[in-house]
Structures are given as structure tokens and as C-alpha cells.
Amino acid sequence: MRILLVGAGGVGDAIAKIASTRDFYELIVVSDYDFSRAEKTIEWIREHRGEAAASKFIPAKIDASNASNVAELALNHRITHILNAVEPKFLPTVFSGAFTAGCHYMDMALSLSEAHESDPYHLPNIKLGDAQFAVSEQWERAGKLALIGMGVEPGLSNIFARYAQTYLFSEIDEISVKDGSNLAVYDDSGNEIFAPSFSIWTTIEECLNPPMIYDRAKGWHTTEPFSEPEIFEFPEGIGAVECVNVEHEEVTMLPRYIDANRVTFKFGLGRDFIGVLKTLNALGLDRTKPVRVRSPQGPVDVSPRDVVAAVLPDPATIGPRMTGKTCAGVLVTGKDKDGKDRATYLYHVADNAKTMAEIEAQCVVAQTAFNPLIALELLATGVWQSAGVHGPEHFDAKPFLDLMSSSIGYNERWVQQERLPASPLRHP
Numbered sequence: 553m554r555i556l557l558v559g560a561g562g563v564g565d566a567i568a569k570i571a572s573t574r575d576f577y578e579l580i581v582v583s584d585y586d587f588s589r590a591e592k593t594i595e596w597i598r599e600h601r602g603e604a605a606a607s608k609f610i611p612a613k614i615d616a617s618n619a620s621n622v623a624e625l626a627l628n629h630r631i632t633h634i635l636n637a638v639e640p641k642f643l644p645t646v647f648s649g650a651f652t653a654g655c656h657y658m659d660m661a662l663s664l665s666e667a668h669e670s671d672p673y674h675l676p677n678i679k680l681g682d683a684q685f686a687v688s689e690q691w692e693r694a695g696k697l698a699l700i701g702m703g704v705e706p707g708l709s710n711i712f713a714r715y716a717q718t719y720l721f722s723e724i725d726e727i728s729v730k731d732g733s734n735l736a737v738y739d740d741s742g743n744e745i746f747a748p749s750f751s752i753w754t755t756i757e758e759c760l761n762p763p764m765i766y767d768r769a770k771g772w773h774t775t776e777p778f779s780e781p782e783i784f785e786f787p788e789g790i791g792a793v794e795c796v797n798v799e800h801e802e803v804t805m806l807p808r809y810i811d812a813n814r815v816t817f818k819f820g821l822g823r824d825f826i827g828v829l830k831t832l833n834a835l836g837l838d839r840t841k842p843v844r845v846r847s848p849q850g851p852v853d854v855s856p857r858d859v860v861a862a863v864l865p866d867p868a869t870i871g872p873r874m875t876g877k878t879c880a881g882v883l884v885t886g887k888d889k890d891g892k893d894r895a896t897y898l899y900h901v902a903d904n905a906k907t908m909a910e911i912e913a914q915c916v917v918a919q920t921a922f923n924p925l926i927a928l929e930l931l932a933t934g935v936w937q938s939a940g941v942h943g944p945e946h947f948d949a950k951p952f953l954d955l956m957s958s959s960i961g962y963n964e965r966w967v968q969q970e971r972l973p974a975s976p977l978r979h980p
Contacts, residue, residue: 553577553932554657556626558616558646559637560584562750562868563660563703565593566913566921568609570962572601574925581629581686583614615813616642622649631655633931635924638754640664641840647684647698656696656931658924660703661754662801665761667880668774672762676772679764680802684941689971692940701943702927703920704900705731705817706801706878708944711923712898712966714884715949717810720968723887724812729802730897732786732793732820733878734902735915736902737870747865749874749916756838756857759821759829763797766807766815778826782818785788786879786971788901790876793820805943812886832860868906877903878915885973900966922962927954 554574557564560582568582579631582590590611598606615621622645626634634650636659643663650657662681684700691698701707709729717724737747762774778796785792800817807815832838837860838923842853881899888894907918932938936947955961
């Protein structure tokens with residue numbers, strides 16, 4: 553297996569560092585528009601893992617907005633698998649470049665949605681991932697796999713849902729992804745600051761777009777941002793966090809493969825975080841379409857969202873100033889294999905202090921990074937096999953979770969926690 557890693561930002565950097573401890577691949581080309589970032593990642597591997605490990609990595613410059621450049625780089629290095637670790641706005645070109653080059657493909661987020669023009673908070677239009685699932689037959693005919701949404705959420709969350717269906721439940725009423733944390737970021741004076749732990753580009757997309765909900769009776773439908781607030785008790789010291797509906801890939805992915813009455817995604821954002829996002833929206837700073845701005849050098853066109861990203865701390869650099877834990881999990885309710893009521897929360901917790909000590913990466917990006925590598929290793933060893941465009945829930949979840957938790961695998965603990973069954977929620 554010869555891998556082209558597109559993007560050496562926070563997640564890409566963590567992927568390469570974790571990959572340096574595994575041996576299932578022949579080569580990883582670490583590519584970025586900023587060549588020095590790719591070099592820096594490989595230099596860290598050289599210093600911490602040794603020359604032998606670093607020799608399996610090559611830095612490269614790439615323009616992820618150019619499908620021809622992606623394909624050319626892949627062909628030049630005889631790449632078999634392209635792993636997309638850049639922002640979703642570049643997904644169409646990386647996805648297309650991979651197909652052109654005849655490579656298998658993997659990403660951690662799906663193609664973007666487009667809201668319904670006249671009724672965005674009730675009716676769906678183009679859903680997350682629609683553009684990719686639409687060409688599944690084309691990928692299948694080519695004998696190539698595009699494994700999409702293979703991060704933590706989506707990704708590990710999808711694996712948990714598939715495991716629940718196969719091994720724990722006879723009937724599923726609801727699959728509700730619950731993401732929460734007690735993370736905090738501080739400035740040099742010790743004051744807590746607004747600093748998203750993931751790309752602000754992605755954060756705005758998820759939180760301000762109309763959230764998607766799946767209901768067996770109604771199908772896919774949308775609602776207002778931050779709707780249906782609920783308090784959820786997160787494990788391992790994180791505690792009670794208010795969670796709200798946001799747009800997320802699992803809601804569009806899971807109903808294609810898993811039989812459930814309802815699928816939702818709820819994010820523990822906190823009131824302050826929601827307030828900032830609402831302000832960005834009110835000011836138009838969440839928009840992606842460039843606006844003309846005057847400058848001493850003359851008028852320039854800039855995207856308001858790119859400006860917001862430029863003035864916020866880089867998520868890849870905030871680890872040393874961050875404290876706390878983050879939890880990614882799935883609450884599944886329904887009937888167990890004996891027909892009794894069951895509610896099970898399957899989750900993984902990442903501690904920032906631990907991930908910083910191990911790979912000098914903050915916990916949110918580190919929690920994302922190991923999942924595509926586990927999937928690639930299962931593909932390399934032939935445990936997972938397929939062609940077409942699929943999400944992780946297409947595959948048997950047990951080999952993934954076994955490799956994830958094994959002491960000779962990725963040594964990442966996941967937990968199956970039983971909760972008290974409640975009456976199924978029914979929403980109008």
C-alpha cells in the first residue's frame with residue numbers, strides 16, 4: 553500500500569505521527585500546500601521514531617483545489633490509496649483526482665450540503681455526501697473503493713452504530729450521536745478564549761447549516777440550528793453538557809445501511825459557543841462568497857469565513873494551551889437480542905494531556921487521526937474488501953474495534969456503557 557496523505561495540518565500531522573508506529577504500508581507521501589508543514593511532520597517522526605521510520609515518508613507540495621495536480625502527484629509516486637485530510641471545500645477536487653489516478657480513496661468528511669431555497673428548516677435539498685454516493689456505481693465498475701466519512705464523527709461513530717446493530721440489538725429505535733467535552737483553551741495571561749478545536753470552516757458548516765434528522769415515518773427532514781436542547785451526562789469526569797442538533801454526516805449515512813426508526817446528531821456546544829456562532833451569522837461572517845474589501849494596495853476579494861479562520865488560533869497549535877477531555881459516542885436505544893428494552897452508549901474519550909504527551913497533538917485531532925489508519929490497515933490486510941462509495945457502517949465493525957483496542961494494535965480504549973432505558977422519544 554502506497555498512501556498519498558493530502559494535508560499536513562492538525563489531523564494530517566497526527567495521522568502521519570501515528571502511522572509511523574505501524575508497518576502495513578510501503579510509503580506515505582505527506583503533502584500540503586505549505587511544503588514546510590509536510591517537512592516539519594516528517595522531521596518530528598525522524599526525531600521521535602528514528603530514521604528507519606522516517607524513511608517511509610516523503611514530503612510533497614500539493615494544490616488540493618486542483619484535481620489534475622492531485623492525480624499527477626499520485627501517479628508520480630505510484631499511489632494506491634489517497635487519504636484526504638483537508639477541509640471539505642477541497643473534497644470535490646481530491647475525490648475527482650483520486651478517481652482519475654485510479655486510486656482507492658478515503659476521507660473524514662463528506663461532500664457539502666446545499667439548503668432548500670424556500671424552506672430550509674423543514675425540507676432537505678442536497679444532503680451531505682449526496683454527490684459522492686451518486687457516483688458509487690462508477691467507482692464500483694472501476695473496481696475502486698471510496699471509503700467516505702472515516703474519521704471519528706463520522707467514522708468511529710458509524711462503527712459503533714454498526715456494532716450495535718450486529719451484536720447488541722434486535723430492534724433499534726434511535727441512534728443518537730452525542731459529542732461533548734470539558735475542553736478549555738487559554739491565552740498567555742491565563743484567560744479562557746474562543747478557540748475551536750477543529751477547523752472553523754467545518755465548525756460553521758456543521759453548526760449554522762440546517763440540522764438534518766432522519767425519521768422512518770418522515771424520511772430526512774431539517775430543523776432550526778441548535779434545536780431540541782437536552783442535557784446529556786458524559787462519562788469519565790466530563791459531566792452534564794447541554795447538547796443540540798447540528799448538521800452532521802452520520803444522519804445522512806446511517807439510514808442507508810442500518811435499520812433504525814430515528815437518527816440524530818447532537819453536539820455539546822455550550823451557550824457561549826452558540827452565542828459566538830449566532831453573532832458570526834448575524835454579521836454575515838459565516839459566508840463563503842467573497843466580498844470586496846478596500847485596502848492600501850487597492851480592492852481585494854475575500855471570503856468572510858476565511859477572515860474568521862485567519863484571526864482565530866490554528867487548531868493544530870492550541871494543544872499546549874488546552875485542558876480537558878473530549879468524548880465521541882453513540883447512544884443506541886431499542887430492544888436487545890432477547891427483546892428487552894435497552895439503551896447503550898458506546899464511546900471513546902481522548903484526554904488532551906495524554907495526546908499531547910504521546911504525539912504533541914491536541915486531543916480532538918488526535919481522536920480523529922487513528923480511525924482512518926485502522927481502516928487502511930484492515931484494507932491492506934484484506935479483512936475489509938469492497939468497491940464503490942461506502943461509509944464505514946458498510947463493513948463488519950468488530951475487526952475495527954478489536955484492532956483499535958488491542959495492545960498490539962492502536963491501544964485505544966472504547967467503552968460499551970449501559971444506560972437506563974427510557975420511553976422512546978417522539979417528535980412532531
